[in-house]
Amino acid sequence: MISVSNLRKKYDAAEALKGISFEIQKGEFFGLLGPNGAGKTTTISILSTIVEPSQGEISIAGFDLKKNPTACKKNIGVVPQEIALYNDLSAFDNLLFWGSLYQVPVEVLKKRIDEMLHLFGLYERRNEKIKTYSGGMKRRINIAAALLHQPQIIFMDEPTVGIDPQSRNLIYEVIAKLHQEGMTFVYTTHYMEEAERFCDRIGIMDNGQIIAQGTLEELKSLSKIDETIVVSFSNLDDVLFQQLATTHNSIVREDGVVRFLSSDAKADLSTVILECNRIGLSITHIDIQGVNLETIFLSLTGKQLRD
Numbered sequence: 001m002i003s004v005s006n007l008r009k010k011y012d013a014a015e016a017l018k019g020i021s022f023e024i025q026k027g028e029f030f031g032l033l034g035p036n037g038a039g040k041t042t043t044i045s046i047l048s049t050i051v052e053p054s055q056g057e058i059s060i061a062g063f064d065l066k067k068n069p070t071a072c073k074k075n076i077g078v079v080p081q082e083i084a085l086y087n088d089l090s091a092f093d094n095l096l097f098w099g100s101l102y103q104v105p106v107e108v109l110k111k112r113i114d115e116m117l118h119l120f121g122l123y124e125r126r127n128e129k130i131k132t133y134s135g136g137m138k139r140r141i142n143i144a145a146a147l148l149h150q151p152q153i154i155f156m157d158e159p160t161v162g163i164d165p166q167s168r169n170l171i172y173e174v175i176a177k178l179h180q181e182g183m184t185f186v187y188t189t190h191y192m193e194e195a196e197r198f199c200d201r202i203g204i205m206d207n208g209q210i211i212a213q214g215t216l217e218e219l220k221s222l223s224k225i226d227e228t229i230v231v232s233f234s235n236l237d238d239v240l241f242q243q244l245a246t247t248h249n250s251i252v253r254e255d256g257v258v259r260f261l262s263s264d265a266k267a268d269l270s271t272v273i274l275e276c277n278r279i280g281l282s283i284t285h286i287d288i289q290g291v292n293l294e295t296i297f298l299s300l301t302g303k304q305l306r307d
């Protein structure tokens with residue numbers, strides 16, 4: 001359904017994409033996971049014909065992007081990272097505007113807008129101006145706008161960043177429904193939880209390259225490390241974490257816990273406990289777990305996925 005080969009993008013100074021390639025099958029949910037500046041938005045912008053590539057071959061739904069951009073565009077819906085809506089128009093009028101760009105007959109369009117407003121739980125507020133909406137509600141309308149011409153492929157660029165849990169869960173429900181109905185997804189995120197939850201296959205991006213791609217299982221098997229010691233503390237703060245990081249370079253901080261990468265967790269356990277005690281961290285819980293995308297990223301790049 002989508003084929004990208006040796007895609008490069010050079011901006012004046014920097015090379016944002018250094019030759020990436022991937023294939024996405026019909027109905028597949030493909031994720032691009034990577035930290036800030038990895039090149040996720042550049043990739044999405046090129047695939048949605050907003051940015052011109054410097055080099056590379058792209059085909060979407062059987063059409064060559066260079067030769068036939070209009071045909072490609074008809075098959076895709078794009079949810080950009082930055083919300084694109086008119087603040088002084090109502091949600092309904094915004095959707096009418098975005099839908100009309102795709103030449104959907106107006107009666108059909110109005111019906112679809114109503115369906116979308118119901119799907120995203122905003123039908124009751126359809127006549128209120130977008131400027132009265134919360135960030136999460138705007139996001140929902142932004143996604144609805146991308147679906148009005150019923151594309152078979154959707155690109156979503158970090159659609160859940162900085163929104164309330166209620167909106168996020170609703171968006172997750174819609175995403176799961178669309179995926180189940182057979183839509184093809186290209187989804188960028190720097191949340192490993194989202195990638196693990198939704199993606200059939202994941203491309204791990206860093207610094208303009210896809211450094212590994214495959215199913216979650218395939219990525220796990222690539223990792224040189226297969227165990228992690230997960231420690232919870234009662235007094236973890238930035239200073240103590242930094243102190244820990246100076247002695248241990250293979251650690252990741254997640255919400256309230258620290259994960260130590262290890263090739264033999266049982267053998268390393270006592271060292272980890274002693275080190276934590278030495279710098280005054282008080283342990284409340286210890287667990288030995290497998291790897292996740294965060295630790296795979298760390299073992300591949302030496303960096304944390306999240307800042």
Ligand SMILES: Nc1ncnc2c1ncn2[C@@H]1O[C@H](COP(=O)(O)OP(=O)(O)OP(=O)(O)O)[C@@H](O)[C@H]1O
Nearest residue numbers: 011012014016034035036037038039040041042043
């Ligand atoms: N218009 C531009 N001009 C110059 N450099 C750019 C431009 N757009 C992006 N870049 C650079 O290209 C690189 C990749 O940026 P991109 O926005 O694709 O990353 P990203 O993975 O989407 O990051 P984020 O998670 O912050 O959204 C960065 O180094 C960025 O500074």
Ligand SMILES: [Mg+2]
Nearest residue numbers: 040041042081
């Ligand atoms: Mg981006």
